[in-house]
Amino acid sequence: MWHTVLFFVVLSSHSVLGQVSYSIPEEMAKGSTVGNIAQDLGLDLKRLKSGKARIFSGDSTEYIELNKEKGMLLIKEKIDREALCAKTTPCALHLQMILENPMELYTVTVEITDINDNAPTFQNKEMRFEISESAVTGARFVLEKAVDADVGTNGLQSYSLHPTDHFDLAVHNHADRRKNVEMVLKRPLDREKQERISLMLTAIDGGEPVLSGTVKIHVNILDANDNAPVFNQKLYKASLTENSAKGSKLTTVSASDPDEGSNGQVTYYISNTEDGVKDVFIINQFTGEVSLNGQIDYEKMNNYILDIEARDQGGLSDSCKIVIDVLDINDNSPFINILSMSSSISEDSPPGTVVAMLKVNDPDSFANGRVQCSISEHIPFAILSPSNNIFSLRTEQELDRERESEYNITVLCSDEGVPSLSSSASLRLFISDVNDNAPVFERRSYEAFVLENNTPGLSIFTVKASDADSNQNARVSYILDDSAVNGVPVSSYVSVSADNGVISAVRAFDYEQLKYFHFRVKAQDGGSPPLGSNVTVRIKIQDQNDNAPQVLYPVQTGGSVVAEIVPRSADVGYLVTKVVAVDVDSGQNAWLSYKLQKATDRALFEVGPQNGEIRTVRQVTDKDAVKQKLTVVVEDNGQPSRSAVVNINVAVADSFPEVVSEFSDFTLSKEYNDNLTFYLVLALAAVSFLFITTVVVIISVKIYRWRQSRIFYQASLPVIPYYPPGYADTGVTGTLPHMYNYDVCMTTNSRKSDCKYSTLGAQSSGCEGSNAVVPSSRYQKRERFE
Template sequence: MDYLLPCFISCLRRTTTTQKKWKIVFFILIIYGLDVVFCQAQYSIPEEMPEGSFIGNVAKDLGIDINRLISGKARVVTKGGRQYVALNRDKGNLVVKERIDREELCKQTTPCSFSFDLIIENPIQLHRVIVEVQDINDNAPKFPTVSVNLKIIENTPSGTRFPLDSAVDMDVGANGIQNYALNPANPFKLEIHNHADGNKRVEIVLQQDLDREERHELKLILAALDGGSPKKSGTVHINISVLDVNDNAPICNQTLYKVQVKENALIGTHLTTVNAVDADGGVNGQVSYSIGQANEAARKGFEVNSGTGEITLLQTLDFEKESSYLLYITAMDIGSLSDTCKVMIDVVDENDNSPTIQLMSFSHTIAEDSPLGNTVAVINVEDADFGKNGDVQCKINDNIPFKIELTVSDYFALITDDLLDRENIAEYNITILVSDQGIPALHSNKTLTVKISDVNDNPPVFMAEKYKTFINENNSPGVAVLTVKASDADWGPNARMSYFLDDSDVMGNSVSSFISINSDNGVIHAIRSFDYEQMKSFTFNVTARDGGSPPLSSQVVVNIMVQDQNDNAPQVLYPVQTGGSLVTEIVPRSADVGYLVTKVVAVDVDSGQNAWLSYKLQKATDRALFEVGPQNGEIRTVRQVTDKDAVKQKLIVVVEDNGLPSRSAVVNINVAVADSFPEVLSEFTDFTHGNDNLTFYLVLALAAVSFLFITCVVVIISVKIYRWRQSRVLYQSNLPVIPYYPPGYTDIGVTGTLPHMYNYDVCMTTNSRMSDCKYSTLGGKSVLVVDPSFTETMQRAMKENQLFQDDSSELSVLLVDPSFKETLQRAMKEKNFLDDVGSSELQKPPNNDWRMPPNQRPGPSGQHRFHTLQQRWTPYEKSRAGPRPEEAGAGAVGGTGPWPNPPHRSRTAPGSDGCSECK
């Protein structure tokens, strides 16, 4: 930006006010829209300057630093042709490189100038320099011929005009022809006619009648003068011969002929025919045609037939050198009378020049993250043709992220038009096609190869969105399970892959304890052996990371499914197969065909076809009687059961899975064909040979249940009677009710539903289950002592109620009512608290030999059941005929004693097994 402003100011100094406005707008567009800077300088020098002559200081005029010219390798580029100017980088001067001839450069065109471009690189700067060549008077006027011979009839009237060929001066402007002079002036006068094209036509006009007898020959000198300093001139001698009378001059049919000829017309091509008519007859009426005034190129390029007036082409035309020609055709009769007509020949441009492409600057490699509008190359395109034939269009091949734009003049910039992606296309062959507007159009092309450098802009991509694989259970540790593969569209280090396991939990353990992955090739190995029954599948993530900077990564979900192997045999759920007994099913003799005997229920912890179970009857006492459903395991009768069928039937059913190899389980089923239960029992002992205990347990259970039921009924009746008698004794006696709370006991509240008078309390200490009751004899009386504090409490209570006779330390019991003593002794004797009323020995605790384990207790509390389709009499301990033996013993110990308990709430020691409240 530092070099733009001086350049712009320098350009403004050499422009008019209107041009300054446009250049300001152009300068703003350059700053905001272009990468290449353009500025223009203009100089004016005279032609024919010697080589090395100073033209101007371009560095100063364009505002460019000398160091910038040197570092940017500034150079002068001429668009074809000769290079007239050279650049001195050290000083920034432009000097003449070779002789400049304005007439050779521009011919008659004015003003005359040539231009060239000053190019500076890094960054690229383009400057247009225009040099105007000023004309100097280095050419004198020149007539086409040295002398002109005219024949004039003597009776030529005054005012007759005789056209002469004009002189030609290669100089222009003031240095061109300014005037003509005729010497002597009589009998003719000189007239000069200015044409619109700047040329002058010279005629001499007869002022006096000629008299051949007086003077048959006249000599005149016509001089052409230019306006240079010093002036230069050219002359032509006019020799006039006075002829005999020929009083009619030829007359052209038209004064101006216009002809168009293509520049590639062949030599000899007929252009037009000039025609003039002379009223005279005979020889005096014969007209001849000739080219009069014309420049040297026109005289060499065309010819006219003197007899017919036909104008033909003598040489090939080149529109780029000369676009038009003007011929003056003189029609003259034999008497030298003549008329002049003009022939304007316009050369039609043909599209015979192909456009040219010149590469000014080019970057071979660009990064794929290059921004839009980044300049790749600067191109100069030219066409020497004119008009549409010289209008060029520049374009590039389609479907590429580049475009070409016109910057200034004939310069085009190749810039990026879209985001680049090396992964799609790493190299572009850009064909620059240039065509003109001619018919047919001519083309030129140039191919540029642009390479795209890689940027790490693509994350790894796995070959699958989700990986799923199967592994057989019981696999060997270290076996390869799966290979995950990711690809990266980048190149080189940006595409180098590394694989990692994402840390996650599988059944409470790290996933790395189950599998591992090779970071280089993505092969996943099993670390341990898998068991389908414990783990059917697990999922984890694998990360793929490339080697770019910064690296990019992506994840994929891997699901490993453990495939089941037939490593588990079927398990029979029903009927239950135990070592001690077998299930027995009863089939009535009235069973019809298809009667459902039982159903074998089995499961297989395997899955799939390994868990498909089939059932078959392997062995049976009577195969013709039973069959097994192969799919559902139902055992049904095949025929009608008859009386002849044995009561004892034994079936062996095989349950087999569908695995390879298959596994199986055997089920033994006993079937009793009978109509009544006693019939089954009569055969049961022999029937269950090998399972003898089954009959014993069934009979024992039946007897135990009956015995317990009768015992419970007797005990309940006894307890009720006893409690009723106790309550009556306490009610009839006038003993005060003393609530007794032994120390260390808590009140658990009244939980019964009967009134207090029908309640009795059992109180026990914390570990009363583990201790036996002790008896003591005080004063010759047998008293049950439960706790040492119990005696003191009772003595204090009875003393306060005058139950003691005196304060003797020896405890005595005052029997207020004789029946009280008898009742108490009888109750204690019934509860086995005393061997006899007068015994002084301690009663021993009851023997624990009667205690039995739960499975040997009488009654239906065991685990054995008797199964039939008609009845199931196993109670599963849902009811109990009576309390457990240990519960009964505890109640006997803790629930009886020598003293009647008043009807108050029960107390339970903290932490004890509790007090039983009977109702």
């Protein structure tokens, strides 16, 4: 009877793996029941149908089938245990039953038990011996051994020989469970009495019922062959490397027989009848040379024992053994099995940290199976072998993720064979980050420029810092360092974006008040604890043309008429006056140019575009009007430019009364101060008294002027040339030429100013009641008219 053993294991909520085992005898008829698998696994028959249950076997032979209607396992093909497993025990079929929707897998093991269905058999139907009548008592004759395909108690158990008048049966059990059967002569033979003897050798197994096999033994009694062959040695040893070529010679056995003629002629046989020895080795029956006839593999079998029989023509024989050792060659590469491996490791891991464990097997032997493993050089790792065939990969140096964030490590394992065989395995290891790097700015310091009068909130520029770490440790934020500019917190001037480092203006800047300032910005990462670094930022304010030129001279008043006097004897290039202006801007915004906008007579005067000097461009004639009015525009070089306008009165006359009469109709301001009124009344009261004195003075002045001009013209002095302006950047005070010195003294009311004459290069002298200094013209007299 067969039996069922059921195992049931739950692997997960979605797939169930059950295991059931059956045991059946071999040779069951087709359609026989193996077991009720549905009942044994607790499955409903509907489940078998809906799940499309099917049986799957690993090989192409299907011995078992499933009846889904009944849930039964049936014999599909008759099973021969001997054909299926030969001598292997236990013999089992390993099947899987698969269900779908949901998918389930069940393992079915069917053990095939042996029945005594094979009787012991002999390879040959008959055995023939020719034995000399001279054979001595005790002579042994090796008999063919029987073979029984069954195993265990059903296998071969014993032998019997009938009749036993002349021979006894001797069975020798060896340590390898093999039996040598010999026929032993127990009394001398007499060919004259009996020429032939027929015997029956029976091999018996231990099954129920007992089965047996027989072979007939025919003994021909020969005359006078009384010497049996004798091997030179009972044990021969030979060695052969695995994978040797077919026909390779192992050794040569030799047996001698002192008989002569055919009685002394010896032949050799391999008497092994199992383990396929005769398929692997052959012997030359005449020479005794043993050679290879098949393939040998050290890893499958490393030792063979051959039973060799030597017979003479008289039927006498002897036996010996050949022990063949198979020598290993290096024909197997090491096999690497990764037992455990870390996919990542922190960069602050100490040296000696194990990151992987490997087991390396090489089925070869001795040096061919000894394995050494190595890794590539120039990486901070080492591979060690703490025990046989076990290797550990560990750190050897400190790691730095910023230098190398991952490693592709190739482990090369080589055996010590010649030539050496090797295998490799690739390991990928990521280095996880720790916050060991502070942010680093792209520059050591920053300098930025911003135009004054900017809009508050304007983005000036961006500071940028990078952190070699990763993720949160590399997330940089920017902080404005606490400091002050002119006693005011720097945060009231600029702000910095914590996320992107954009620096923005908090207020509008004025170049005339603040030209530059500096502060520090800190970059801090998001690690714990955070790391940071500082950088200095310099902001330079750039000037804009936001200030118009300011005219310092001539001073514009709303009252008295102030005029510059040009004598009618003035020659070409005569310096009438100089317009002096400044611009509080800087650079080209403060470069001033002068242009004559309006003039009573444009052909008479010109203004120096760079120095503001007003000169005559032709000889003054008597036809020129006494009263000349000029309008000069002063422009800076900004974009767009700004300008100022100055009006200049010029009197072309040689006498003071002429000037007074011509300028009497100038419109004066209606607002006169008390001092001006006082002087006017005083002048009117004294006009009679001073009339004669005035006439004398005018005549004296005219004579003096005439003499001075004659001296000037007769001195052959060159006309004052036009010098290109020389400029010097005076900051917010504008640009003035350096090649002229002017000395003019004025009070707060220019109409009361007294003038002191100065020559080119002369030192300026002080003036009474003067509060401001402005330029005056060379060879020019400035007078006040009321």
